[in-house]
Amino acid sequence: MRTRLETYFKFAEHQATWRTEILAGLTTFITMAYIIFVNPAILSQTGMPLAAVTTSTCLCAALGSILMGVIANYPLALAPGMGLNAYFTYTVVKGMGVSWQTALGAVFLSGVIFLLLTFGGIRQRLVGAIPHQLHASVAGGIGLFIAFIGLHNAGIIVPSAATVVTLGNMHSPAVLLAIFGIVLIAILQAYRVKASMLIGVLATLALGIALHQVKYQPSTFNPMAIRDTAFHLDIRGALKMNALEIIFVFLFVDLFDNIGTLVAVTERAGLIAEDHTIPRLDKIFFADATSTVIGSLAGTSTVTSYIESSAGVAAGGRTGVTAITTGILFFIAIFVAPVVGAIPDFATAPALILVGALMVAGAARINWDEPTIAIPSFLTLITIPLTYSIATGLSFGLISFAILELATGKGRREHWMLYLLALLFLGRFIYLHAS
Structure with missing residues (x-):
């Protein structure tokens, strides 16, 4: 059985081991654990029951990752997704009165459209349009x-009215503890310790x-509270109110944030093929779109890939076993959510900072x-x-790349999708300014 699993997940090809993958x-779970409490805190401001959203958050993260x-x-x-949950709460519900x-x-409708775009190969073409x-x-x-x-x-950095940010x-x-974590992880990485991120956080x-x-405040928690949000979605109401703008934003932000995350994580993990394509892209998008549909049914905003996956990749994760492990831990968190919530920012921040350092190293190839x-x-x-915003940064890059290609006479007919994307991004900026 173990040999079959190793064959299915291509352990030999990725030089993976069970210990490293788990x-x-x-590591990924610990850096993502904040979502268990941040997402319900944001969505509960719409009137959604806090306990129900906590359960649906854990459940959707578990199912999506698995x-x-x-x-x-x-x-x-x-x-x-962070950002999408804020749009859901503050713009759609509170701002528009929906x-x-x-x-x-x-x-739900955006998730279904995602599935259709995936089956039609359109999402895959959009990724292919991004210059390698x-x-x-x-x-x-x-x-x-x-x-x-x-x-x-x-x-370590805080907002400043005079200089935007400052020390x-x-x-x-908390700052001193975070610095301790940064130094510890850095030393462990210098010694090539694979579990450096996890050891540093713990x-x-x-x-x-x-x-x-x-500060830990135990609280009562009933996983069955999910009944207060599960299957309470109003699809007919969304269709009647002509929610095209809302659906488009859910689609747009999730699509390009997801593409950015996908490119970044696969690039860091060395999983991009020699021809600059991402293998099994249709399966990645199918899992992502299906998770969004499940999330709407369970009672949470759009589900998407998390950049914190980079922490797991930095710890040596190369196969689906890493994601499955994270998913199982999210499922367990349904029953021990108050304990998971005890992990403070100063413990997870060092991992995010040094994962960022590892990812910036790729800029040397530019x-x-x-x-x-x-x-x-x-x-x-x-x-x-x-x-x-990942989507906004990607917009600037694509628009400027397309303009320079055309201006220098390097434009090619087969790059039509790139130019279409650039126009769509430009239209988005014009729309945002107008609104």
Whole structure:
């Protein structure tokens, strides 16, 4: 049985071991665990019951990650997307006055459209339209992005009215603990310890507990509370209100955030083929779209691939076993959610910061001497963290690449999808400005 599983997940091809894959899955889970409480905190502001959304968040992350691992055999973990949950709550429900049931109906419709686009091969063509020269810049930009998030979560950088951001309080216990975690992980990585991320997070957490910096408030939790949101979506209401704009945003943001994450993680893991294509792309998108449909039925916003999967990849994860491990841990979290919630930001932030450092290394492969590649790559690299959006950074990169190709006479007929994407992104910027 074990040999069959190793053959199915291609352990030999990826030089994978059970120990490394399971540790990688645990590492990914720990860096993602915040979603168990952040997502319900955001969605509950729509009137959705907190306990129900907590259960649906864990369940959808579990099923989505396991689906990805089993069907596509990639170390990509899934969960309800940050940003999309905020759009769901603050723009659709609170801003437009749409009921959360109808908003879930719109999420369901976007998931169904995703499936149709996948079966039609359109999503795969969109990924193929992204120039392979930009792959390293997308990975590097997302590396800067998650490092920025980690530095902010740790309190090492804080908002500033004068300079946008500035140095935080370096005497804060949380900041000092985060710095301890960064130094520990860095030393372990220097010694080539594969479980450096996991050891660093757990050691920082243990030190935080010893110093009484971890505040744990036990609470009652009933997994059956999911009945308050499961199958409460209003598809007919979404169709009646002509929710095309809402569905388009769910589609657009998820599609291009997912593409950016996918390119970054596979690039970092060395899973992109020699012809710059991503193997089994249709299966990846099928798992992603199916998870969104399941999420709407269970009672949560759009489910998407998580960039925190990079932490598992950095820990050595190369196969679907990493994602399956993460999924199993999310399923267990349904019953022990209050315990999982005890993992503070200062413990997970060091892993995000140093995963970001590993991902930026790919920028060395960019041909900085060629302006038609260097400029779009730089714009992609810098705008992802500064706009807090993978999709926006990818937009800048694609638009500038298309303009430079056409302006220098290098445009090719077979690149029509690239130019179409550039026009769509440009239209998005015009629409956002107009609204």
